[in-house]
Amino acid sequence: MDGIRIIEGGLSSKRDKDLSHETQNGKAQDLNLFDLYEQDIKEIQAQAEPTQAMTDADAAPSMIDTEANAQLEEIKLPAPHRRWAWVEIDREAIRHNLLAIRKRIGPGIKIMAIVKADAYGHGAIEVARQALLSGAEFLGVANVDEGIELRQAGIEAPILILTETPQQSIPLVLRYKLIPTITTMEYALALGEQADAAGQSAAYHLKIDTGMNRIGVHYSDAADFLRTISFHRGLDLQGVFTHFSTADESDSYEFKLQLERFNRALDEIRYMGINPGLVHAANSAAAIRYKQTHFDMVRIGLAMYGLHPSRMTRDLIDLRPAMSVRARITYVKSVPVGEGVGYNYTYRSPGSVLIATIPIGYGDGLSRALSNRMDVMFKGRLCPQVGTICMDMTMFEIDQRSSQLNPRLAADVGDEVLVVGREGGIELTLDNMAEQLGTINYELACRFGLRLQRLLK
């Protein structure tokens, strides 16, 4: 490892020397950079030989030093001290949003908090706990692993997996007392058989497809489907649900049709003498907009995180975004007029600016497609992001011309920068970013949660 580091140092210092020679003499054309490069390669090869000769046995101890790893484990630094870019989650906002939902839907209707995809990037365990403290009684996840993660954190509330799981995972479903969704007869029978063999009766919800055409038993077959399996000792129907395709759009014929089909299927199920258990249909948009979709329970994802499913809900409920994305400046410099910044010089300095670098990039969810098209907030002022967004770094411009209205801003390494969030009445929203990118806030929240550490407030 040492060998490699020395070579890198040698290489860059040699480059610096040659380049400074270039600027001093002002004769760049005399220097053949490609020859230089080949010379560098030869040097690297010459120096790298001892490293290449290193055996696996030599390398192993330094690569896997378990004692050192154990010590590292113990250093529990909060996210902003490990890396100067992080996601902040405001648990009070999650509480506020669930209370706003409760106020909107009224009493007597259960709330299922949807915490799939690591709670839309907000952190499943913490969000689930906060949701259960704020009036939610049920949790919803997308797969077995997400359910197990909550159980292993000691969460005991009922957890619905919103889809069927692979049949191989049924033992886990039963062991962790997760409630699977049933959409096919094959899965129903496999679940019933295994539960029965274990002396259990497996709780499940039936998903009815009322027009989304994604998953679910066709609405006209639902009652027959249930009648076929209702005899089964190993199966315990605890709920029936559907999902709307267009609840976030302006009043549509399709939405009403889905609701009508769901009601018809429910009538048929009850007519056969089958108790459907908990009936639910509404996601955030439907729950906020349509009382007739509430039934026994609403499934709330996006709104709990303080985001609006569409313009249609903005005036109906007061939501507070729980996620903000923050960073600290890692480098700041003035760049002379005309000089390019970042990959491919997609921006050139207009002069009288500072260029500040923050350690967040498209690898963290800050889409490269936003390059030169977004602002960040620095000391209460919007500053344009400039240059191509890199995988791990992003640059922005701080105007150094001062006026009476905008006195010159000083910038130092370590100063905080807001990438998403609100400060002093100005908002940098996932909604705006999503609109720029032709996607939805859901996707952006998920992506910011994938790599950045989270700081809980």
Ligand SMILES: *Cc1c(COP(=O)(O)O)cnc(C)c1O
């Ligand atoms: C994700 C999901 C929800 C939550 O939707 P939001 O729009 O985030 O409230 C509800 N129901 C199902 C079946 C889902 O997959």
